[in-house]
Amino acid sequence: MNLRLRGKRAIVTGSSSGIGGGIAKTLANEGATVIVHGRNKTEATKVADRIIAEGGKAYVIAGDLIKDDSAEHIANEALQQLGGLDILINNAAAYVNRGWTEATANHWGELYNANVLSAVRMIRLFVPYMKKQNWGRIIQMASGEATQPFAFMPDYAATKAALVNLTVSLSKELANTGITVNTISPGIIVTPGVERFYREMATSKSWATENWDEIEKHVVREVLHNPVGRLGRVEEVANFVAYVASPLADYINGANLRIDGGSTAVIN
Numbered sequence: 072m073n074l075r076l077r078g079k080r081a082i083v084t085g086s087s088s089g090i091g092g093g094i095a096k097t098l099a100n101e102g103a104t105v106i107v108h109g110r111n112k113t114e115a116t117k118v119a120d121r122i123i124a125e126g127g128k129a130y131v132i133a134g135d136l137i138k139d140d141s142a143e144h145i146a147n148e149a150l151q152q153l154g155g156l157d158i159l160i161n162n163a164a165a166y167v168n169r170g171w172t173e174a175t176a177n178h179w180g181e182l183y184n185a186n187v188l189s190a191v192r193m194i195r196l197f198v199p200y201m202k203k204q205n206w207g208r209i210i211q212m213a214s215g216e217a218t219q220p221f222a223f224m225p226d227y228a229a230t231k232a233a234l235v236n237l238t239v240s241l242s243k244e245l246a247n248t249g250i251t252v253n254t255i256s257p258g259i260i261v262t263p264g265v266e267r268f269y270r271e272m273a274t275s276k277s278w279a280t281e282n283w284d285e286i287e288k289h290v291v292r293e294v295l296h297n298p299v300g301r302l303g304r305v306e307e308v309a310n311f312v313a314y315v316a317s318p319l320a321d322y323i324n325g326a327n328l329r330i331d332g333g334s335t336a337v338i339n
């Protein structure tokens with residue numbers, strides 16, 4: 072299938088690692104020019120270098136999204152490098168392993184700023200350019216936790232629910248502009264960060280193994296079961312995102328699209 076992404080210009084926030092890095096790589100493989108972004112310039116540069124080595128086009132922009140001025144700087148630099156923007160992937164997010172007892176109201180506020188307002192900043196900065204060209208794609212990376220939260224990390228789950236919600240509102244606001252707005256909600260996807268997280272859990276739960284395949288089986292059995300019977304892979308999410316970001320997906324709008332092996336037990 073030709074995704075018709077050749078020549079499209081994209082920014083993937085938080086693509087210096089994990090899922091974002093995979094999305095940037097896939098979009099570039101499909102012919103898009105991508106901005107690889109993160110706070111860690113060294114890691115972002117490694118991702119961009121790999122893309123370029125494989126024949127793709129990528130630029131690096133480093134910066135924090137939690138403040139208006141640095142977000143503006145990132146957007147301006149991206150517009151300058153690319154001469155406009157077609158695809159915005161709001162992927163950057165933080166998560167902290169804490170529960171209701173540890174998470175203070177301040178923690179909730181800080182995480183809301185990092186995970187929700189960062190996306191809002193990017194949307195506000197890029198939408199005027201997308202409107203002018205009568206085409207655009209805005210994709211928020213949410214999570215299965217948006218609709219089926221765990222008892223732990225309640226502040227994180229709530230930020231993901233907010234993204235699902237604002238996506239629907241924005242899709243209505245941008246009616247008849249050629250811009251679609253969607254969220255993608257992954258289940259547990261194996262990234263270096265997720266691997267670290269569950270290796271720590273393995274110690275605290277006495278799963279008595281350092282073997283990742285064994286730990287993964289424990290996670291599927293005891294943390295989040297899914298009928299496929301394994302955790303997700305970065306490439307699977309990246310391929311899905313690339314399709315939704317492509318012109319082939321013109322009629323997908325205002326949706327919360329799950330990629331979780333079936334772990335979210337709902338009929339719609």
Ligand SMILES: NC(=O)c1ccc[n+]([C@@H]2O[C@H](COP(=O)([O-])OP(=O)(O)OC[C@H]3O[C@@H](n4cnc5c(N)ncnc54)[C@H](OP(=O)(O)O)[C@@H]3O)[C@@H](O)[C@H]2O)c1
Nearest residue numbers: 085087088089090109110111135136162163164214259260
């Ligand atoms: N992995 C999963 O199982 C899973 C499941 C469901 C949803 N998700 C969602 O998918 C997305 C990617 O997750 P991941 O696991 O790949 O995460 P990750 O490996 O921890 O990567 C997060 C990225 O976001 C960037 N970032 C974080 N806070 C930032 C800030 N304030 N300003 C700028 N950049 C910031 C990080 O940049 P630096 O490191 O360079 O600072 C990094 O590139 C997130 O939205 C996450 O919530 C992940």
